[in-house]
Amino acid sequence: xxxxxxxxxxxxxxxxxxxxxxxxxxxxxxxxxxxxxxxxxxxxxxxxxxxxxxxxxxxxxxxxxxxxxxxxxxxxxxxxxxxxxxxxxxxxxxxxxxxxxxxxxxxxxxxx
Amino acid sequence: xxxxxxxxxxxxxxxxxxxxxxxxxxxxxxxxxxxxxxxxxxxxxxxxxxxxxxxxxxxxxxxxxxxxxxxxxxxxxxxxxxxxxxxxxxxxxxxxxxxxxxxxxxxxxxxxxxxx
Numbered sequence: 001x002x003x004x005x006x007x008x009x010x011x012x013x014x015x016x017x018x019x020x021x022x023x024x025x026x027x028x029x030x031x032x033x034x035x036x037x038x039x040x041x042x043x044x045x046x047x048x049x050x051x052x053x054x055x056x057x058x059x060x061x062x063x064x065x066x067x068x069x070x071x072x073x074x075x076x077x078x079x080x081x082x083x084x085x086x087x088x089x090x091x092x093x094x095x096x097x098x099x100x101x102x103x104x105x106x107x108x109x110x111x112x
Numbered sequence: 113x114x115x116x117x118x119x120x121x122x123x124x125x126x127x128x129x130x131x132x133x134x135x136x137x138x139x140x141x142x143x144x145x146x147x148x149x150x151x152x153x154x155x156x157x158x159x160x161x162x163x164x165x166x167x168x169x170x171x172x173x174x175x176x177x178x179x180x181x182x183x184x185x186x187x188x189x190x191x192x193x194x195x196x197x198x199x200x201x202x203x204x205x206x207x208x209x210x211x212x213x214x215x216x217x218x219x220x221x222x223x224x225x226x227x228x
Contacts, residue, residue, distance in 0.1 A: 031214045033214060033216065035218075040121075040220060041220060042118075042203060042218040042219055042220040042221050043157075043203065043205075043218040044218070045215065045216065045217075048214040048215070049214070050214050056214075058215070088155065090157065092157075092216075094214065094216075098145070098207065098209065099145055099162055099164070100159060100162070101147075101159070101207075101216060103156070103157035105155070105156060106155045106156070
C-alpha cells in the first residue's frame with residue numbers, strides 16, 4: 001500500500017530538548033515536504049526536498065532542520081524546541097507528475 | 113510570492129443541498145495546479161479534486177466540481193447533495209510548476225458543517 005508514515009504521532013516535550021520526527025514514503029517519490037498546521041493559518045511549508053541531498057527552505061524554516069540522505073526518508077529535526085513550535089506537523093511526498101501530494105497522518109507536537 | 117485566500121472561515125449546509133466554497137489566488141505564473149483538500153476530524157489530508165491551469169474544462173469528481181476562472185484567479189468548490197460525511201475543514205492549495213520549486217501554498221481553510 002502506497003503510504004507516508006510519520007513517527008511519533010503524538011509528542012509532548014520540554015523547551016530545549018532536541019527531537020526528531022521521522023517521515024518515510026514507499027512510493028519512490030523524489031519530492032518531499034514538511035508542513036505545520038496552526039488554527040486559522042492553514043498549512044505552511046517548513047522545508048522541502050527535491051531529491052537526495054537537495055533541500056530548501058519553505059515559508060517558515062526558522063527553528064527547524066531537515067536531512068535527505070535516502071530517497072524514502074525525510075526527518076524533521078528541532079534542535080532546541082520552543083513553545084511556539086507547538087503545532088500539528090505533516091510530512092508529504094509528491095508524485096512524479098506533481099499532480100498529487102500524499103500526506104502522512106500528522107504528528108501532534110506540544111512543547112512545554 | 114503566490115498567495116491563496118479563502119474568504120469564508122465557516123460555512124454550513126443542509127444535508128442533500130448544495131454548497132460552494134470560495135478560493136482566490138494570486139500568481140504571475142501561467143502554468144500551475146490547483147487543489148481542494150478535505151481534512152475531517154481524523155486530521156488526515158484527503159485530496160478532493162485538482163485542476164490543471166492549462167485545462168479550460170472544469171474538473172469534476174462525483175458530487176464535487178470546481179468553477180475555475182483563470183483570468184479572475186478564482187477556484188471555487190461546489191459540493192452537491194451534501195452528506196454528513198462531508199463535514200470537515202476544506203483547504204484550497206496552489207502548486208507552482210516552475211522548475212526548481214516544490215512549493216504548495218495553502219489557504220487558511222473553510223470549516224464546513226452539514227446539518228441533518
